[in-house]
Amino acid sequence: MPRWVASAPRLTILRKPGTVDRTAHSSLTKLRVRSASTHVAPTAINLRPNIPPRNRELYDALSALGGAAETHVNISRLQLALRGLAAQDAVTRVAVLGLNSQSSAQRLARLLLADPLGAEARWEKELVKAGDGNARAVLLKYGDESDSHAPTPLYKILSVPSRILQSHNLEILVSTLNVNVANTVALASTESSAESMLVPKLQATSARRLPVPYPVHKTLILGEGIDSAIGFGRFLSDNIQDMDDMVKVAIELPAPSDEANADPKTQVGSAAINMEVGTKALGTFRESIQNSIVYERGWFRSGLPVLSDWLVRHLQPVGSIKPIQKTLIASIADDVEASITNEDTARLHKLALVPKDQDVAASVIGHLESWAEKSHTELRDQLDEAFLAKNWHKLSWWKLLWRVDDVTMISSEILERRWLVSAEKNSIYLAGRMSQAGYPEDVQKLAVASIPEVTTQDTAPTSENPRTDLSTHVRKPTPWPGHIASARTELINDTVPPLQALAQRLILQTFSTTSLSSAASALLYASVSSFSVFEASAVAALGLTFSLRRMQKLWEGARESWQGTVREEGRRTLKDTEETVRMIVRSHRKKKVGEDEGMVERRAAREAVGRVREALGKISGGGAGDGNGKA
Template identity: 75%
Template sequence: MPPWAASVPRMTFLRTGRAIDSLRLAFLCRHATKPRFANLRARSASTHVSPTAINLRPNIPPQNKELHDTLSALSGAAETYVNISRLQLALQGLAAQDAVTRVAVLGLDSQVSAQRLARLLLADPLGAEEQWEKELEKAGDGNERAVLLKYGDESDALAPTPLYKVLSIPSRVLRSHNLEILVSTLNVNVSNKVASASTESSTESILVPKLQATSARGLPVPYPVHKTLIVGEGLDSAILFGRFSSDTAEEVGNMVKVAVELPAPQEEPNPEVQTGSVAINVQVGIQALASFRESIQNSVAYERGWFRSGLPALSHWLTQDLQPSESVKPTLKTLVASIADEVEADIAQADSAQLQKLASIPTNHEVAASIVGHLESWAEKSHTELRDQLDEAFSAQNWHKLSWWKLFWRVDDITMISSEILERRWLVSAEKSSIYLAGRMNQVGFPEDIQRHAVNEIPEVTMQDTAPTAENPRTDLSTEVRKPQPWPEHIATARTELIADTVPPLQALAQRLILQTFSTTSLSSALSALLYVSVSSISLFEASAVAALGLTFSLRKMQKLWEGARESWQGTVREEGRRTLKSTEELVRRIISSQGKETLIEAEGAAERRDAREAVQKVRDALDRIGKQKLDAREHVR
């Protein structure tokens, strides 16, 4: 069907020996007017937003909000796998009631053929040749800037952009379908594709064309589109494109159409046959258009040439699924589904690469035995270090500064001295050595993060997960078991928890003992003075005995409790060190015995891929619900 047939009342080509009712055709032509509504033009803004524009929160239609939210969440959950340019295009479409649809017409290594084809698809055969057609028809060397075709009047003043040239076209096709067409080139040089295969797939090159700025230092800017029409000349270009698109996903479906310039057939092809490629002849279409514009008496020749050129199939594909709708346009739904398919394909590729990595991991008996040997050596040295370092620390002068009789002037140094012992004497070398051991394990394929295996295995010290802050005050009286940390970091975590949970009670006990000692001594002294004053038969020496008894009792109690607390704290520190080393050794042995393959899959991005899959599923569910709502609305109308 010609591109103007959609805007003209239904035209019936009466074929009786290729004859057409001339009077009916002349009547339609006389009443068909060109879309030059200078004062009542309804133009849609381009979806290409300047990066310097202020990002205001869009007024999302209620029926699109769920899909918009799930698609926005996909950008965070699958940022490694999703194409941000295509995702932003889909979000912009969902944020508007009737968003602009972008279609790219890309010539294979030449923009000239794409410009000529775009002119035929948008030209109005009922009117004379316009200025925009002449500009678009200009031949060149294939290195021209891209051209963006928008609906509007040719006299409109447009802001210049270094990425493409903008042409305002009074086309019914662009106006009625809210359409924009980008005319550019697609480089299908196989050698260049191989060089860039690691960074960009052929699907991305087709659906996200790169626009080069006019500046010599300008970087290519992605311009995502909803659909792409590839234009080639001859069989050689078709073969080159086949090699280029060998890795193109099959899910692109109707989003990509390939038109190959071939000699026109003798018989008219059937335009209703939907395939991924179509044979066209642009020169035959140009001649047919020129003959019809010359005289409507050439309508039969125009019809024959138009159908022989193969352009009706492209005209139908161009406007397919672009009808305004209260729900999401089919083209936009196809774009969202394509994004979800692309993310799932990238996730599956990452899983495959992970499995290949696992298959190449050396996990034979010799490697495991070597790691076990390093582990045993580490454990032996760590236990020796724990014993010797703590013995040296508890026999040092600093620790003796905390003797019971020195508490009266050393009570404020308890936190500092105790923390210093834990920070400088408690498994310091063992922690550093564990890093080297973890590196050896990772080198042969064992995981760095064993958090999933470490549940209930790392020695637990009850504490609050976070320290009290102004935003998160610690108001509850219950304690929680700390979260398991990736080995070997749990040694440092255990040290921090020991400082946080055992040093403050030791400090508080010392302060309480001093207070009790002063209180008991003061009470006994007061009682001694009272006896001396009130009882005349008691001498000063006898009254002082009561005060001495109270002082002796309080000091003895202070000595007993404080020395017991110090010994208990020493034992706790030693025991926690042994538990930490023992649990770590047992855990690593189990990982070695299981070869660590299952853990490696979980460790290397498995959680990220799982979250990405869940986000994709939510997008698909939102799409399904939109489709069901549309069906329910149709049933309600019936």
């Protein structure tokens, strides 16, 4: 039987057994070189090729899409599309993936490419015995069986002298698709199921064993039985009903009773096949050409004609590029647009969860009013309790003679333990609520300046005017959460020392007046003979009474004034804090949701997608449905 051998992509010659045609041999050698150069490693960095003028606009638009939508586009598929536009007759990649098993996919690829007019070839035997699901992937390329290929750790290369591969410039990758439910969770977090089918991952045999993406134009999924179909259904995360040109699902089931039940028109999205019937039909025809009718019936019963038609569909050039290339580019644009839409939806959902400004302000004001009410109640009750306590009565005027050194300790203790202690803690919680509500900068940076009061000669505390509510320096602005602590420190520094000084001065004045009156009494008694002891003692008693009365009046007045100052300063501090928070809420304007970097990037990506679609529409030729080819 004559044997057909390809000498060029569009030229065939008849060679008799035992003869050698040098021209054909030279052409075949050139074809092998060209065929070997069609595969470019996914990680290769190539210079800009010579783009055909008719594809230059689409090529530039697609390249710009890779830069503008870097986080949304599948780089492997984009590189495949760019290489297709750069070549005059680009290679079409088809993947045949078995569900969890590669051996069945290898048998299916053999049936689709085998020549029924010839005997079983060597590549068929090598393909069938290539291994089980744990073996490397197999790449089927057009060529003579004696061709040698450079070894690669990703797959095993077999040269197949098939007219289907030659006429349509096809390469078929035979591998496996793992659809175990345990791996579905990991898949959902990284890529869609459609991407995992159109970009199979090849496991390298190197030490690192990192998966390498191998993008294809079309993918044929093969399952065995109902269980594999159910597993594939669980694996799917995308709707592939509209991807029939790119993804085909075949399930091996029992063959129908006759070929009429296997009409290809009734099997659109998926196909039911039986490889055993197809293998038997192929063997029957190879035994004798007289079994052609039996072969045809068995072949149609196996369901394989549906896959044969799908394999070469849209591979004949229509216009400047093949319809399958246009489908690939349109699919890339659709995927980018879907990714951008999903990100926009997630962004809008996140913004919808953010409470409104009015609600946030009302919540903060509500917490502020509750805090102010509790703080004023605390100030009143705690100071009442402190000024009725035993410690404060230790500073009564008649105990001042031996308690004068305890004035600083007792008054400071009242301020530190009774003066707005709980209010200070709750103000920190209120500041935290404001920060959570969106006021971080205002809470940290806004300062409240107290009213400055400078001590002068006319307003300085004296024994006649024992004022203790005056500051000796200008108060520095402090952030409002620390306003209470700052006010307490100022009270201790500004009011306690004058009170201590007044107590010591009153004691000194009392002793001085008493001593002078006593001395005057003794002088009168000694110098005036008419003065009796009783009369002289009356002068000393008068001086003692006057000094004690003066000390009582001034000290008790100073104590009452200090109590009023402490109360008033507490109310003023609470009022300033409350007004500050209200002012923050009133003056605060939340930044408008601006165009963050992600939004600008998504807009640029959408514009790049639009340019790709516009350039794709200018490509002459019909749609993807106009390029049906026959083997």
